[in-house]
Amino acid sequence: MLTRRTMLQAVATGAGAALGLPLTAQRLVASTPENTTPKRIIFFMQNQGFDPATCIPKGIHNSGSLANAELPEPIRPLEAYKDRLHIINGLHGVHTSPSHSAFFGALGGYRGGDGVPPSAATIDYELSKALPQTLLPHLCIGMDSIENMTTKPTLATLSASGAGQPIFMHSNPNHLYQMLYGSIATGDIRLQHEARSNVFNQIEGLAAAKGESLPTVDGQRYQQFVNGFQDINGLRERLDTVSDHLKKFAPEVDERYTNPEFETDWHDVLLDLGISALTSGITNTLTIGSGRGEIFGAWKGLGIEQQGHNLGHMKQPDNPIWIKIRQYNSRMLVKIVESLESVPEGSGTMMDNTLIVYTSNNADSQHTRGDNWPVMLLGNFDGAFKTGCFTQIDGNRPINALYTTLLRAAGVTCDRFNMDGKLAKKFDSGNGPLKELLA
Structure with a gap:
């Protein structure tokens, strides 16, 4: 019988046997072994730091359930998804020398710096290789001021495919739309x-x-x-x-693309394009850089006149400016969740097989040693991660341990990510994944 799956297989075969792309849940995905799911992962990196007080509910100091806790105001939009949330505190990244930003080191788990090339592949790229292959294995989008996104529509500061091999993020939605959907426009x-x-x-x-x-x-x-x-x-x-298939998922182009009133108009449509790339199956690894891994960034569309480096010098807890920025981030996370929930997959939805990793590219604050690197996970990656809870780490395990955990959940045998024995002896008290996070 001719089905949507066999039709797309025929199209993919015509494009080259290496693609091998069947259609599942009306999306493009690579073939997966039986009893496995087409997992996907999203990294959301906010610049200027992630103060733990803006994500840890008051009164919670030890690991435990979030069921009876009220989320802090900055992440309040996630309250309805609290049962899918895992807040992690106490990882460190001192070896990345984050300061204003760890740049490639934030996702690489190694020493970074302004203008310093990546010394190895970053975790998002490594996961894109481990997950079922797609037309575009890894998509990076970056959000900044209109001026920066216009004059530098592509920029590489966060992701890399190897030593000296940066991956560029897309910041002009018009260019990205042309790349993804120009053939159907x-x-x-x-x-x-x-x-x-x-x-x-x-x-x-x-x-x-x-x-x-x-x-x-x-x-x-x-x-x-x-x-x-x-x-x-x-x-x-x-x-x-696969242009006919893509027509079902391409976002509508409106004035926000060509005549944005604020930079947040471009932020919003970039997010739409990232979500469409996931739901259509173009990619299964998405990296979002709010502030593009640097010390800049602007959110005038939220009524915030301050921008750039000055935002990093402000205390984040109880700060109305940072509450607006963090709530804006949280609403973006909710939009991702709701969009993936709307697409059936297997016996559930796309979100059931997805993990969102939210953190900062410079630990807890703009000027930081990296002693504490808070992270939020949203989703469970097909049941791999615990949810609805808070985990306090003792401060002796690095962000590399989290990345090792992600690789293990993706089926990759890994005891240390980008950290040799000599470095681990100094910066990691353990070995292997963070068992506290795994279901």
């Missing part, structure tokens, strides 16, 4: 998509030819540049093969 968007595609094809050809004449060492470095255009062009071609 009409009018100016379609024309711009085709024009950009032609230019990228020409640049790839010219770059490849130029690289052949370079010395070996320079040629290897230059090949990274060529590979970038090959990736862009390859993704465009793969998305073109």
